[in-house]
Amino acid sequence: MAHTKKKIGLIGGGQIGGNLALLAVQKQLGDVVLYDIPVAEGLVKGKALDINQLSAVDGYDCRVTGSTDWKDVAGSDVVIITAGVPRKPGMSREDLLDVNLKIMRDVAANIKQHCPNAFVINVANPLDAMVFALHKIAGLPKNMVVGMAGVLDTSRFKCFIAEALGCSIRDVEALVLGGHGDDMVPLVRHSTVGGVPLTQLIPADKLNAIIERTRKGGAELVNLYKTGSAYFAPASSSIAMAESYLLDRKRVLPAAALLEGQYGMNGYFFGVPTQIGAGGVEKIIEVQLNDAEKAELNKSFESVKKTVGEVKL
Numbered sequence: 001m002a003h004t005k006k007k008i009g010l011i012g013g014g015q016i017g018g019n020l021a022l023l024a025v026q027k028q029l030g031d032v033v034l035y036d037i038p039v040a041e042g043l044v045k046g047k048a049l050d051i052n053q054l055s056a057v058d059g060y061d062c063r064v065t066g067s068t069d070w071k072d073v074a075g076s077d078v079v080i081i082t083a084g085v086p087r088k089p090g091m092s093r094e095d096l097l098d099v100n101l102k103i104m105r106d107v108a109a110n111i112k113q114h115c116p117n118a119f120v121i122n123v124a125n126p127l128d129a130m131v132f133a134l135h136k137i138a139g140l141p142k143n144m145v146v147g148m149a150g151v152l153d154t155s156r157f158k159c160f161i162a163e164a165l166g167c168s169i170r171d172v173e174a175l176v177l178g179g180h181g182d183d184m185v186p187l188v189r190h191s192t193v194g195g196v197p198l199t200q201l202i203p204a205d206k207l208n209a210i211i212e213r214t215r216k217g218g219a220e221l222v223n224l225y226k227t228g229s230a231y232f233a234p235a236s237s238s239i240a241m242a243e244s245y246l247l248d249r250k251r252v253l254p255a256a257a258l259l260e261g262q263y264g265m266n267g268y269f270f271g272v273p274t275q276i277g278a279g280g281v282e283k284i285i286e287v288q289l290n291d292a293e294k295a296e297l298n299k300s301f302e303s304v305k306k307t308v309g310e311v312k313l
């Protein structure tokens with residue numbers, strides 16, 4: 001019988017990679033190949049076996065294969081890259097550039113060779129620069145390469161809003177634009193709770209504290225964990241993007257997409273609202289911004305440009 005299940009290649013079998021494999025199976029998105037370098041063979045084979053045994057308990061028919069051979073990843077419909085070092089307390093994401101770029105060169109070249117038709121989601125940091133490098137090296141069409149950050153940053157923003165109001169998170173609608181750094185732009189004016197403008201519900205000083213906490217959301221986790229960074233919420237956020245592609249949901253999700261004139265920006269991957277469906281990034285949506293919001297977004301863009309300027313391919 002023909003193999004009709006989707007195939008999901010997870011590059012990096014660490015903290016996020018393992019959680020991605022679990023979520024992909026639990027959501028029955030397809031069969032998973034959890035790939036890592038040879039020193040981590042036991043890790044990916046172990047995680048695969050462990051998750052497959054959980055599948056038996058819960059009756060999931062998707063399978064995980066742990067592998068150190070790119071041939072097993074070949075032909076994946078979706079590839080999610082978490083291959084890369086996480087930061088430790090006191091480090092910025094940009095401090096990871098050199099070490100993670102070295103890893104990305106290897107990963108992107110293998111994607112070019114083995115998965116030229118995949119929808120590829122990069123998670124490794126520094127996010128916006130790494131997805132830029134991925135696109136350049138792998139030579140994939142622009143609609144098939146994207147970076148995950150906006151879903152996570154927006155999810156943090158929503159979480160803090162719901163906590164402040166003591167309301168259901170289901171009714172919080174919010175958006176964070178820009179690069180995945182401390183000057184990302186949580187858009188207060190565009191956020192609502194049950195249709196009510198956020199600015200009407202939370203006083204300005206409290207809102208500013210929420211914005212600040214959102215911007216430093218990654219570092220807050222790094223300081224708690226001490227040996228690495230967040231992994232549960234980043235895994236869920238990446239799976240939301242993969243699912244929208246695989247099931248052609250056409251969800252509107254913020255993601256680092258290649259800008260070609262939108263927001264007056266050109267040639268860089270940057271966090272904006274995208275529509276993700278069977279065509280990959282099918283649309284980039286331009287939010288109407290006032291002068292202050294534009295200035296904040298430009299500041300974030302300058303930071304991304306600076307880091308990308310240090311990318312030597």
Ligand SMILES: NC(=O)C1=CN([C@@H]2O[C@H](COP(=O)(O)OP(=O)(O)OC[C@H]3O[C@@H](n4cnc5c(N)ncnc54)[C@H](O)[C@@H]3O)[C@@H](O)[C@H]2O)C=CC1
Pocket residue numbers: 011012013014015016017035036037040082083084085086087096100103106107122123124125127148149152180228229230231234
């Ligand atoms: N975009 C975002 O919002 C977020 C990004 N991150 C980033 O994601 C990355 C991964 O984080 P974790 O999973 O916590 O790290 P981790 O250290 O637990 O896992 C990384 C894995 O990558 C593997 N790896 C190294 N070189 C490789 C190669 N050439 N090919 C395949 N695999 C390779 C390592 O062996 C390791 O198992 C980090 O760079 C981190 O900064 C983390 C959280 C959120």
Ligand SMILES: O=C([O-])CC(=O)C(=O)O
Pocket residue numbers: 086087093125152180217218219221222229230234
């Ligand atoms: O902060 C980090 O290093 C990991 C990350 O990108 C996040 O959790 O947002």
